[in-house]
Structures are given as structure tokens and as C-alpha cells.
Amino acid sequence: MAQDAAGTVGARVSPQVDSLIRAAQAGDQDAFEQLVRTYDQSVLRLAINLLRSPEDARDVYQEAFLRVYRNLHAFRFDCSFHTWLYRIVTNICLDQLRKRKVRKEESPTIETSEGPIDRMDAFQEEAAHADPERSLWNRQLKQRIETALEDLTPRERMVFELRHYQGLRLRNIGDMLGTTEEAAKNCLFRATQKMRAVLGDFT
């Protein structure tokens, strides 16, 4: 199960994080920076995997932590900081995903002379060079995975990402998305079904 750098999975914050938050609330800039560094890797990983674009992930990172900076005084320790932070992050990511659904312009794949490839593979040249043996089958599978993920609604996509890749419990996911555990379960079920339908013969 994935854990954030603070070692919490939607649980109460550790005493160290707790004191960082209090210091940052009192205006200690260094404490705020440390707090950011405790969580920012998992935030960036979530954004980059959801949006498949380093530029968009960068925007999400910036906007999320600026919102944290502006609103930290309102954090009252009545939920874990991780949950509070992820409420902000998931809201921004959901907005981006919804806009993208409307625009339909940010395809996660780009066309090349060798057929469609994942936008992230094009970005991460080093990764591509390090894996020159990648087979056609693998490329087709990746393409199908992207298509399958594109078919999900932004909320299904988010629940799936948080459960499968970030390893969060559905109860926490429900909390973050302002819904119930039951609704998160239904979302995960629908997401899995849709992906099974698209990826059936590949799995």
C-alpha cells in the first residue's frame, strides 16, 4: 500500500507534522516549506499520473500548495492534514479532467511516425532510451489502457487512481471527494468494469 512521505494513509498526522502545521500557521516560512516537502512528491505523482502532462501537473502542484498556503490558518485538525490537502488537490485535478473532457484536446497519446505513443513516453526520453526493446504488444496495451482510462468519468478516474496507484482506502477517498465510502466503492466497481470491457483480451 502506498503511503505518503509523512507515513500516514489518511490517518491522524504525526506529531512532527502536527508541529510543522502549527509553526506554519504561525507564519514560519521554513516550517511551511518542510510541510510541502513532506507531501509534495505524492501530490505531484498523483497529478502527473492523472493528467499525463508535466505542465499540467506543475500547474496543479502550484495551485494546490498556494491554496494550502492561503488557507492553512483554517485547518483545525479535525481531519488528517493528508485528507485536507488531498481534498484541495483532488478538486483541482477533477476540474482539470472535466475541462479536458469538454475540450477533448489533450489526448494522452500523441501521433508519431511509429504510431500513437503515450505523451509521457515522449516526454521522458531517457525512459524510452533505457527500454529500447519495448514491443509492439506493449505499445498497443498502453494505448488500450489510455483509451480505457479516458472512458472513465473524472470521478471514476480519480477514485481508481487514488485506490490503485496511491493505495488509499476507499473510506478516505470518500472523505476527500466529499462522498461516502459506498459511493466510492460503486465508482471503483464501475471503473473496473469499464476497463475490463476495453482491456479484456489483453489481460
Place this chain on the structure above:
Amino acid sequence: MTCDSILKLIPLYYYGELTPDEEERVEEHTHGCPACTRELVQQRALAAALDRRQMAASPLLLEDCRSDLMAAIQGGAPRVESSVKGPWRLFLDAMAVSFSGLGKLRQPIGAVALVAVGFFAARLVNTASPPSTGGLLTSVTSPTDDVYSTVRSVQPDNAGGVAIALDETRRRVVKGNMNDGTIQRLLLAAAHEDNPAVRVESVDLLRSQSGSTEVRDALLNVVSQDANPGVRLKALEGLKPLAADSEVRKTLGRVLLSDDNVAVRMLVIDLLVAHRDDNMVGMMQGLVQKENNNSVRLKLEKALRDMNASPGRF
């Protein structure tokens, strides 16, 4: 339990989201049901295929994000006050500061101080300017919130009274379309404001108008001269569509040589590398030798390779 009801539980079973009772029922059923066992195998295969898609964020991107964020914060991203002071508290604070040092005080004491001084209430009620109806612009003044006062002097008199001299600044909100000339002129002026948060916002808005020479020049000016790296980064983003423009490239070259902020230098390299340019190649080759920051040096080397140039100078 029927196969149908088990099928609904299989994804949750895989993710460990069932109660112990439900888990046991799934295991009991799949044990004797080849069809549902196949479903479970397929669920695992699907998860394994999806696992390979996971991307890690590159350390370079993470560092970029961190320096952008800190630049924006140090650049004056507005922070909401943790305790909103009531009007009376504001007034008392204002008086305390004024009497102790007679120093310059700039607080949004606004209507509160004026009411306390005792002669402004009527005037405030009467100063609402009606929104202008013509053209694209709307001008709105909200009298109760938007009078700012700077206390210049406080003179106690012998009769136990006091005379307070204050400058008033009235805030006016001008609304309009980004294409409107007045709005653009205001934004260009705002790009030189003292408050870096205002500069960031203005430059951010001007980015969409970077086709205009006036805006381009303003962005170049900000990139070369603004003291705040957050503002400079915003201006650089605005210059992205103009990265081929020779005037822009000249300025970018100068910024690359002289800017002390890593995030700014990294973004300049991104802009320069979009077009091969022999002058820049020479300059960047020279810079690779001198650059102290590892990330910038690696980026320079990669930029040179992307422009088919050697990272070293011969």
C-alpha cells in the same frame, strides 16, 4: 451466494475493501466455481497491466515545482490573515501606532476610522458612484469597504481633543474586457506596482496579449528588471510564444547570464532551446563551464544536445 453477486465483490476483494465476512463468502464461492475464479484471475491480470503504467515524477520536475512555489510565495501571494480584526480593534491599533511613533500608517481602517473621527458617516453614504453604462468598462465603487486612510499626523489639543490628519485613498474597481485599451494600460501600469502580488497577477493577465509590441516590451522589461523571481517567471511564460523573436532572444540571453534565480534560468533555457541559434549555442557552451547549479548545468547540456551542439567548447 450467486455468481452475479460475487462478481460485484471481486474488484473490492482484490483491493482488500471487503469485510472479513464478505471476504470469506467470496473465497468460499470461488473455491468451487471455475467461472468466478477466472474472473478473479482476470482482475489480477488487469491490475498487473495497469501497474506498469505508473509514472514517477522526475526529481527535476519536483525541484522546478518547489522553486516556482517558493518564488510565488516570496513574491507576495496574498495570505489570508489568520484572525480577522474587528473594526474597533483596527481603529485602536491604528491609534496606538499613530500616537506612539507618529509614523506612517497604512491600514485599511477605512470607514471605521472615519466614523470614529466623527464626520464622515454622511459623506460615505453619499459617495457611491453609479456604474458607468457606456462601453466595455464598468466602474464600481463600494463606499463602505474601499476607503483607505493613511494617518499623517496626530495633534492633541489643550482641551483634551485631538486633530488627526489623514490621506484618503478611494478604491475603484474597473471591470472590462482584456482587449480593451484602458484595461491594458492599467495592467501595464500595474506591472510596475510596488506590491509583487499585483505585479504577478498583472503580468499573468498580460501574457494573453503578448502579441502586442507594447506588452512584449513590458514583459521583456519585467524579465530583465523585476526584483521578484515569481514575477519574472510569469513574464517568461508570457514570452513563450515569442521565443523566436530576435529581441526576445537577446534579452533571454542576458537574463540567462545574469539572473540569480535557478527557476528563472531553467525556464529561459526551455525558451531558448525551442529554436536553434548559433549565438546562443556559443553563449550556452561558455555557461556550461561556469554554471554552479547542477540542475541548470544538466539542463544546459541537454539543451545543447537538443540543438545538435556539443556541451563543451572547442
